[in-house]
Amino acid sequence: PYFDEIEILDLFGGSGNLGIEAISNGAKYCYFNDEQLGAKLPKESRQLLPIIKNMSTQGLLRQNVCLAIAGGEPTLFDDIPETLEYLNENYKYARFNLQSNSTLTKKVEKLIKPLQNFKAGYKNLYTSIDAGTRETYRRIRGKDLFNDLVKNLLNYAKTGTFTSMQLKYILLNEEGMYNLDMKDLWGYARLVAKISYFNPNKTDIIIDRNLYERGIRFSQDMLEAAVILAYVAKKFNLGICYSACGFIEQEDIELIEKLASSYPKKKKNYKELSAYLAFNLYIKQYQILDIFKKISKIIK
Secondary structure, eight states: OOEEEEEEEOOSTTTTSOOHHHHGGGGGGSSSOTTTTTOOOOGGGOOSHHHHHHHHHTTOEEEEEEEEEESSOGGGSSOHHHHHHHHHHHOTTOEEEEEOOOOOHHHHHHHHHHHHHOOSSOEEEEEEOOOSSHHHHHHHHSSOOHHHHHHHHHHHHHTTOOSEEEEEEEEOOSTTOOOOSHHHHHHHHHHHHHHHHHOSSEEEEEEEEOGGGTTSOOOHHHHHHHHHHHHHHHHTTOEEEEOTTTOOOHHHHHHHHHHHHTGGGOOOSHHHHHHHHHHHHHHHHHHHHHHHHHHHHHHO
16 A cells, blocks of 8 residues: 555644643644643654654655644644655655644744755645634634734745645634634735735635534524635635535535625625725735836836
């Protein structure tokens, strides 16, 4: 047997080894349950390269192998740079998929150069943002790391580190975990717009919803929020994906797409209209900068 993809799930907890209390809410978008969250691997187990070398020695890896690391917060593994270098040197079409919360600034800074040097193939970042304001992010995640997240995502974008950046928004409508108001939705939209402007490569929006509601039909407030996010994706020609975990019914996706195509014509109230106009005013600066970029290229 050969492995086209190696998926390694660590046990560092849903928000980056921040402790049980900080990540207990992370179960809604983490591989592990509440009891497993916060478990820590011993230092000797925080190594990827020995695993990859062992599989390579046994002849189990194809040339186009994809290493996917998630969890938990996988940037807490100690030897990601060395592992990337090994794959780069030994596998011509190796690929890399990082599912990270992107909040650990020192880890992000340490990864950028090795990822830029990883020329073998596809490099993807998958980050769940789930808020458009600092306050909501802190409430959902239990830690005040929203500014760190924004800084690190922009750092990835400006350096063109990944061939694709997938920025997920999990729609949450529970008490204490609510992120469907205008401030958060359009705050996320502004962030994605800014990242996509600086990112020379592919930027995608991924729409998901509370996994605890699997099997329950899409609620009205989630539908309205998803329409706004789909509209933003179309506005910027971004890729858009609907999580297979949260969207079981194809008719839900079709409805979102239909409403998003006519969204500018059907804003419901003053608050939504104001948020829509403010967003479009915000993105004008990037549209103007794009014009200047094109003019400067012509002059050169």
